[in-house]
Amino acid sequence: MxxxxxxxxxxxxxxxxxxxxxxxxxxxALTILGALGMLGYAIASPRVGERFTEFYIEGLEGxxxxxxxxLVLGEEGKVIVGIINREHETVTYQVExxxxxxxxxxVGPVTLDHDGEWGEIVGFTPERAGDTQKVEFLLYKQGQSxxxxxxxxxxxxx
Numbered sequence: 001m002x003x004x005x006x007x008x009x010x011x012x013x014x015x016x017x018x019x020x021x022x023x024x025x026x027x028x029a030l031t032i033l034g035a036l037g038m039l040g041y042a043i044a045s046p047r048v049g050e051r052f053t054e055f056y057i058e059g060l061e062g063x064x065x066x067x068x069x070x071l072v073l074g075e076e077g078k079v080i081v082g083i084i085n086r087e088h089e090t091v092t093y094q095v096e097x098x099x100x101x102x103x104x105x106x107v108g109p110v111t112l113d114h115d116g117e118w119g120e121i122v123g124f125t126p127e128r129a130g131d132t133q134k135v136e137f138l139l140y141k142q143g144q145s146x147x148x149x150x151x152x153x154x155x156x157x158x
Contacts, residue, residue, distance in 0.1 A: 054084035092142035
């Protein structure tokens with residue numbers, strides 16, 4: 001079969017793609033469709049960043065300074081304990097205060113949505129005199145018996 005062109009005839013088989021060209025064209029088309037599908041998925045899927053909790057202590061002035069360093073036996077030390085939930089889900093926390101490994105105070109439960117913040121003055125009262133007592137602030141997630149995060153101060157008690 002031939003097609004009439006202005007200057008002559010062209011055999012129709014010259015207009016058809018050879019077998020390998022047709023195969024490459026199909027592969028290219030499928031690759032482009034796959035890339036567009038992945039791009040659509042990436043745009044439509046929400047990005048979940050790193051999951052973590054900010055846990056901190058501050059002095060009563062709201063700065064990372066001026067923590068209690070020396071107390072008199074029976075005197076209550078106070079700090080601001082803060083939690084910011086960056087877990088991308090609602091989380092319930094519990095804070096425990098321990099002095100030299102002995103539970104002294106407990107705060108919570110505190111339930112925070114993602115990006116929720118909580119801060120409160122938390123007290124602790126040493127029950128014995130001595131230098132360099134370790135005051136620990138232990139953060140637990142609800143349903144977990146292991147400490148999620150821990151912070152500490154050193155206090156001398158007279």
